[in-house]
Amino acid sequence: MRLPEREYDSNPTSPHFHHRANSSSLSPSPKANGHRSRGPVAKVELPGATIYDDSYIDREEYIRLVIQSLRDIGYIESAATLEAESGYVMETSRVADFRRCILEGAWREAEEALEHLGVAEDDGLWEAKFLISQQKYLEYLETGKTTKALHVLRNELAPLHMDPEQLQPLSSLVMCSDAADLRQKAGWDGAHGSSRRRLLVNLQSYIPSSLMIPPRRFVTLLDQARLRQISQCVYHNAPLTSRHFSLYADHACDTDLFPRITTAILQVHGDEVWSLEWSHNGKFLASASKDKSVIIWSVGLNRNPDISLHQHLQDHPFAVGCLAWSLDDTILLSSSEQYIKMWNTETGICIRTIEAHTETVSALAWVPDGSGFISGSQDRKINLWGSDGKLRDSWGITAIRITDLAVTPDFTRLVAVGESAKDPVLPTPRGDSVTAPNTNRNGNNGNNPTPNGARTQEHLMIVYDLTTKQPELSVSLGGQLTSVKISSDSQYALVNHAPDEIHLWDLFTGRLARKYTGQRQGRHIIRSCFGGVDGNFVVSGSEDGNVYIWHRDRAILLDVLTGHGSGSVNSVAWNPRNAQMFASCSDDFTIRLWEPSSGLAHRTADVQSHESEPGGKGKGKSREPWVEDDPASRSL
Known part of the structure; x- marks a missing residue:
């Protein structure tokens, strides 16, 4: 925002709304940051509107972001000098007042300021007011002012006609026993925590960014540039630290x-x-x-x-066939046909041998909280065991002869892959199915159906909800699925798919995200x-x-x-x-x-x-x- 000759522009909602700061706002106080004032700073007039002749970057936007960054990291006097020298200010007095009102809890003034900052009904005025009233309501409850809180609920929040599902949890907070109980149930850290600053960030989306610059905007742009450079560096394998990144040069990992x-x-x-x-x-x-x-x-x-x-x-x-380490690495699980063994990793002593499956145990996975583990078998069973090796729960008979399974790190889903058959599987005492296909090494099932063609094969990836044990997603694929791994953010499942493909499935959207080809896989289990x-x-x-x-x-x-x-x-x-x-x-x-x-x-x-x-x-x-x-x- 350039400082025009006039003190104040009559249209505060214009994206190029300017005001002229007086000399006291341009010249730092003698006490500011412990420095003495250097006196008035001469304004510099530069031709053009961009920072370079061949650049598309607007000079005003760039300077305002620099001013914001200088203030954020503590160079207050330098920021004031740049405002004076450039003729631009980071934000108007009205924006500064609105920011102050939110941080100080002056709610009525904050609501009135919204309309002066260009927030119209079509731009989410009611949603913004709801956020302010919600903060006010919670702060009244926190200080024990229940009557005032109920007044806000009935006369400010309810008339905004927001989703009833938002109001119901808020109204139930009146029953909280004390402030600590309120903060725990509301997932809110109180008036003296960071809640007001977070409210200001949430309100930012309703105010034109040309008036109220989003917080730490310059750093955000630099982070975006860095992530872009990382995405272009196909060999990137370095942590996000200043030791591996510099603003002086584009990032590229050494292939060595x-x-x-x-x-x-x-x-x-x-x-x-x-x-x-x-x-x-x-x-x-x-x-x-x-x-x-x-x-x-x-x-x-x-x-x-x-x-x-x-x-x-x-x-x-x-x-x-399978291995799985406990969360604290003190126990190692191993599977040998239908047997599961639990080993003390320090002494090498077998703690327990479990025989609860009737066919080959093809998958073992500890649950993310370390309380137990899950086993999957070609007998179509998925079992949940305690860390002591005792059975805690079971999925019963599933739709597939399980080849592999994995639990998402966020502990919400279980992803299983394997082969189904329309006819029932009848286990024998040795655990072999009378209708099972030929078994290759590694416990891998062959692709040859029975001679009479009675067995119909279908290869499935099934995503189960861990709480309900019900399938959220079931995908039928053309070839055998031999292994599954989950990404650390719980979003992706990596599935080996014969012949000669590896699939990356997005568990959030239920869609195939990528295919990786080049390797060879036809009849063996590859993980x-x-x-x-x-x-x-x-x-x-x-x-x-x-x-x-x-x-x-x-x-x-x-x-x-x-x-x-x-x-x-x-x-x-x-x-x-x-x-x-x-x-x-x-x-x-x-x-x-x-x-x-x-x-x-x-x-x-x-x-x-x-x-x-x-x-x-x-x-x-x-x-x-x-x-x-x-x-x-x-x-x-």
Whole structure:
């Protein structure tokens, strides 16, 4: 807003409404910020209306935002000097008065000021008044002035004809026992908290932004620019800190910091390795194998730490398919056909063996609050267990033979994938279905129907409401669905879909958001995952023995990582505490750790290979590490 020769413009609602500040408003007080006044500042006249001849940025808007930013960070005298020198002011006296009225609780003056600030009925005048009256009502209740609060409810809030669903919760607050109870039930922090400032932010949307600049507007624009640069950096894998971003240059991550080099090969399992799971603290990696064992590896978070075999859990009757760490990492779950085992991760002792399913347990997931876990099986059952291993609840018989499931981090949904059949599934004592298709390795169901064609296959993703256990969404897809992972913000489900696709489903809209292609998956279970500092990568193994990495939002294939031997790369897992490390496991009996090439040094190993003796007792034998042809890799 430029300072014209006249003291005050007669049209305060104009987007270019100006007023002339007097000398006292332009020259800082001698006491301001502890500085002495420098006297009147000469106004600078510049040609044109933009900040540069070839720029589209309006000079007035730019200067007003700079003034706002200077005030926000404490440079009050500099802001006043810039107002005087440029002839623009951040906001008019009426806007400043309105801001003061809200922050001081002068409600009647604030309501009157709304119309003077250009807020008309069509622009949401009644909604804005409702917000002010609601704040007034809550503050009266907070101070125990119930009669005045009821007067506001009946004579100010109710006549605004707002949605009754808004009024009912407000009226029930009259019954609150005290101020603390009121604040808890209303989700409101009181007159002396931040509620008035939040009210001012909410009212901002009803007032023309040319009059009342949104708070921290310059910082908002810079954040938007930074997020735009991040979205264009397909290898972005750096945290949002000042150390990784500068206003002096556009952001671009160094590709040498992207994990694409094998830094260790863990080679102790005696057969195909099917599944991997990192502990929540990122210090341990669990691997499950066809050799009927689980290994817990100690990896650590530091760059190039020693790797050691922490526990070798061998007491499984069959090959091990699934793993799940408890929230505090003290318990590891493993599944072996219809059995679930609970292990003490420190001692390696089996706490409990659970046999409640009649067919292969194909999915295990701890609930986000750590109170228990959920199991899913090809017997179509989903069970909820307590952290003590006792059954707490069950979904009963579901619509699908479950291949995998996951719980959203916000604890609202369960997403399950699998195969349905129109005819009933009749379990045998061994847990095999008399109508089940051929079973491939990894517990994967084949695609061949029974010879008489009685079985009709349908592959479904079902999203359940965790509270009601009722399906919110059921999607029928053409190929087998072998795994599901949920993004950290609970919005996306990542589903491996055979043949040769990975799908990203938006759980908020119920729509397919992305497809990732290039990897090979036809008959084996492949488990993909999200990765990176913001979960902005999708990583998957493949039946061609490679690891594939895509940019999540742009679906660009970034890398195809080679190194594993023949057979499928069955599972990948990104370290939750180290954004520059992930692991992969393969039919070649090995696990590989992948990290950036920048600053790479060899890892060292202290690994004991435990080979089974008759009777199931292990015998320790040291295995010396060896170096691959790639000098940056180390095998254990």
